Amino acid sequence: MNTADLGLPVDVPSTALFTDQYELTMLQGALRGGTADRRSVFEVFTRRLPEGRRYGVVAGVGRVLDAVENFRFDAGVLGFLRERGIVDAPTLEWLAQYRFSGDIWGYPEGEVYFPGSPILRVEGSFAECVLLETVILSILNHDSAIAAAASRMSAAAGGRRLIEMGARRTHELAAVASARAAYVGGFDSTSDLAAGFRYSIPTVGTSAHAFTLLHDSERDAFRAQIDSLGSGTTLLVDTYDVTEAVRSAVELAGTGLGAVRIDSGDLLLVAHRVRQQLDELGATGTKIVVTSDLDEYAIASLAAAPVDAYGVGTQLVTGSGHPTCSMVYKLVARARSADPKAPLEAVAKKSLGGKASVGGRKWAARRVDADGIAEAEVVGTGPVPAGLAGRQLLVELVKGGEVVAREPLEAARERHIAARAGLPMSAIQLSRGEPVIPTEYV
Amino acid sequence: MNTADLGLPVDVPSTALFTDQYELTMLQGALRGGTADRRSVFEVFTRRLPEGRRYGVVAGVGRVLDAVENFRFDAGVLGFLRERGIVDAPTLEWLAQYRFSGDIWGYPEGEVYFPGSPILRVEGSFAECVLLETVILSILNHDSAIAAAASRMSAAAGGRRLIEMGARRTHELAAVASARAAYVGGFDSTSDLAAGFRYSIPTVGTSAHAFTLLHDSERDAFRAQIDSLGSGTTLLVDTYDVTEAVRSAVELAGTGLGAVRIDSGDLLLVAHRVRQQLDELGATGTKIVVTSDLDEYAIASLAAAPVDAYGVGTQLVTGSGHPTCSMVYKLVARARSADPKAPLEAVAKKSLGGKASVGGRKWAARRVDADGIAEAEVVGTGPVPAGLAGRQLLVELVKGGEVVAREPLEAARERHIAARAGLPMSAIQLSRGEPVIPTEYV
Incomplete structure (x- = not known):
């Protein structure tokens, strides 16, 4: 995709350098150690909303799709990595061929989210998925913070x-x-x-x-x-x-x-x-x-x-006091090989200080009451209960590396109005509060 | 200047659209009314530091110079403005020829600043200066906020x-x-x-x-x-x-x-x-x-x-709680014609609620005590007192439209260390306080 397609006021030949160096050194270690092609699932989620906020707003999904499509290592970028000695020659060769070929599912833009909501799920080899961490988080953390403030202002x-x-x-x-x-x-x-x-x-x-x-x-x-x-x-x-x-x-x-x-x-x-x-x-x-x-x-x-x-x-x-969100991008499951039949094993950090994660590849659904108003964000790793199958939140965004969910910005705007209207009335109170619905893990 | 010169990971063919629409409609009104070429002086300053902060840090000056050099209206941009009907045909013709041809003086990058410091002074015709407001403020407000947080962290x-x-x-x-x-x-x-x-x-x-x-x-x-x-x-x-x-x-x-x-x-x-x-x-x-x-x-x-x-x-x-600065870009003086000999008249908003400004084209100097430690930021519109002539803060950045003050980033970094070291010791206390030196108007 070139500038004309994107219609940008600035040309974006590549988004590949909007990346923390450790993504590339992890790639090098995994290529060398033979683990780079292990089938992997990464998820974007947040452990908490900004203090006092009652809901979050997913924004930037369209920009994530642009960024994934334009994530390429051209000669200039490869030359920089070589000169600086950031990664070795085999890694440079691998990067020169890089195109994301996996699948991405996620909350559609404008949807609301809560602590633990699996906002984005990126699946593919470890190598191709780990590289996308920084730019995906940059976009979602920034844009969602602004959209959340905008949503409160528009309610007011x-x-x-x-x-x-x-x-x-x-x-x-x-x-x-x-x-x-x-x-x-x-x-x-x-x-x-x-x-x-x-x-x-x-x-x-x-x-x-x-x-x-x-x-x-x-x-x-x-x-x-x-x-x-x-x-x-x-x-x-x-x-x-x-x-x-x-x-x-x-x-x-x-x-x-x-x-x-x-x-x-x-x-x-x-x-x-x-x-x-x-x-x-x-x-x-x-x-x-x-x-x-x-x-x-x-x-x-x-x-x-x-x-x-x-x-x-x-x-x-x-972001009206909260200029960023605390979304993270975590490896939640991986197989021991690239084989599509190799079983996915849930993984999670288990260490100190409240940063533990819930492992496993997740689905999410919003359970509603008799009046159709949201009463819980339900997140699970097993089969989806029949009663929630029609209320699943994740949609397919990228399939086999191809973007399948482009939409006009207007659609995201209308989706947000509808999603917010589907929350309990107290969602739009400006006073500090807890998330307006609980997150239940099943 | 093209991408290769800038060495950007994204191409910046033009910074002209990083601009609020009213800059262009003001231009149109001034062109039509015959006031566009009035010799004008705009200044960037802030009325206050973020609450509790003891000094500010000027950052982004090098990026401002890039932005001014790349502020051009190419065919794609002009086509957009025409199609949307944002400005009329004579204004589009004027924009097509736009290049900033005036002078810019300012605090060099890394210098510290205080409320009222004339951080940047842009001089030229009203038309050529007014257009630069938005992008200059975007850069200085963002970059200075981050540098201020960084400076506190590096002191700590x-x-x-x-x-x-x-x-x-x-x-x-x-x-x-x-x-x-x-x-x-x-x-x-x-x-x-x-x-x-x-x-x-x-x-x-x-x-x-x-x-x-x-x-x-x-x-x-x-x-x-x-x-x-x-x-x-x-x-x-x-x-x-x-x-x-x-x-x-x-x-x-x-x-x-x-x-x-x-x-x-x-x-x-x-x-x-x-x-x-x-x-x-x-x-x-x-x-x-x-x-x-x-x-x-x-x-x-x-x-x-x-x-x-x-x-x-x-x-x-x-920005550690302060993600932006409150710098503004104000017309502080203007003549009644383009004639270099026409006298500059100080101008300032005089209305409600503490937003009044100090008119007039300003100089600034940092007065020091016997030990060479800063004791006041002195800002004036008249002649510079002899004792302060050697301590003036503004340097020439752009002369007749040409950038004259490029420097390596390392120079700004070293300048900041020296400038901070020249402040009273209490500057680097992390507790909330007042600006560590007062601003005096003479």
Whole structure:
């Protein structure tokens, strides 16, 4: 797959170096020791949700599929590994031929998850699976953290529009992934042009304080903006005096002014005053956008204010206090050979300090009550009980190395809305709580 | 500049879309209104450090220079902007010719900063400067947050080696930038191969629990690793029983075993026991590496433990509680025309809620006491006092659009060590505090 196919603002010739060095040295050890081709099952899961969170949101699955497809060791990469002496010649030869040829099943993008949910299951030889650990975790840990924050914010916004505008607060490419994850979590648009280019997310934006300050007066700035973008534009009214600015805005744009934006002050108070002033001026259809350091709590606190849209930056792209998830990628079962008939043996770390894992290749299903509301995340390694067979969560994503589950981002967004609606009501409470359903191992 | 020049693991044909849409709509309004070529000065600064932090660390300057050089609107990007109707035809024509032709001065990479420090100053026409806002802030806000955490950890480590291993906890390209920023902040190496490839940072890594579990026994795994990587390797000893593992490790590798790694449990206790056991077995030169959810406080708490190196992941790449900085990019002065002789007028937002800015084109200098220790960050808009002329902080980075201040990453790393050493001793206390020196405006 080349850049044109991916439609990226940056070219991604290969994702192979988004990898911790030990993946390659383990590969070398296994190739040399004759264990590299042992049939293996790795699983992505988390032992806990971020403190106080009631559910997690799976995001980044589409990006994982891109990363797996583009995981190739080209001449430049191999040259680097050779020069630095990171792996030996037989390993380099093996890497030159690398293409993932195994199977991946996982929770579809937008689905919710809980502690112990087998979010992704990667099967193949040890060698081909172990290499993917770092990049898979990078994507899922980052994107799911952003989507979880977005989901809480969208629940708090209760149908009002949400604009992602955090690009300046995170790495420039993390920003693109954040806009994508926010959209999955329920945001409506982004300020980030690269996200519009790459993922066709709707983009929005009008002006900043610098535009007002550039002009000799605020009225000059408003006039220039209206002349350029039409009266349907959003005017920023808090550079000097808000009341004066709103008066000028309606005078210059007319009562058809699209919206005003407030970026500072006591938003609850100011929004009420501005709404009243707009209505008195006859601009009853002019909307109010607020954008000052919002998080899900601030959004919820503005529920009774006459606000039409929220722009969220810092707190969205930093996961509202939880900028990463604690997902891990663990070997849970392996055979003693490459033979498809060789039995899989469950394996798990057994050592100190609460880091023990549950071995075995797992399925998961969400059990629901009589009203169809989730009551437990059921995870097992044996046969799936008949009553849960229709409620299994993992879907096939990659089959024999080929991606089989591409979907439009819109599908993930809609899936998330449905999945969240299928949780007990307390899921969307913003207060700290336990996971809203328990995980049961059977 | 093409990919080969940048040496990136991903191609960056352009950074132009790492931009909020409003930068382009402001440009359009200014072009149409005749104000686009007004001579302008933008500055990057922060109103506050993250709560409790005593100093900030400037990182990402080298990446900013790359981003400015690669900020071009090629046919694909222009086509996207046209199709989406984001800007009008005259603006597209202007963008097609875009190259930054102004001047940039700033704090050199690795320098420390305080609230109000003019970290970067961008001068040129309004149009050419405003476009750079988003990408400049993305880079500086992200990289400086990581470097600040790294600096605290390196102070806490007191000369012991620090390994960056957080790639799996952040966006795959944020991981590369994080490894770079961590190096500036005092880390010694990274697990991230892309960071080694792109920035020549030393890379390290040996094995994970999966490698042990792949084998029929821990001894088999150790044997395979030693056979592949030599007895100087680092063996992971906490998959099953640590005491048993250490015994096997020395038995199989000999007393010349390079190191053992402990990734779970009470590290203080376990490190002491393992050191004693290693010494009793004669492996007195074998080092101990610890790697379990460390932050600067955990590192400090292990100061009395027999630990030789720390591997840090999550807390490093999430900025140890502060994953972004609050740097902003503000228009601080502008003329009323493009004429170099037209006087610059200071401008500043004057509205609600503590977001007011200090207008005017600024210089900064660090005043020191008789012992050469910093006592104030002095920021001014008028002439520089004679006594401070030799202590000015801003250096020329871009002159007439040409980058004039490339330097090896090592230079930034050394500069940071020197800058931190020039602060009062209390700078490196980990407890919450105020900025270690005040900012004075003159």
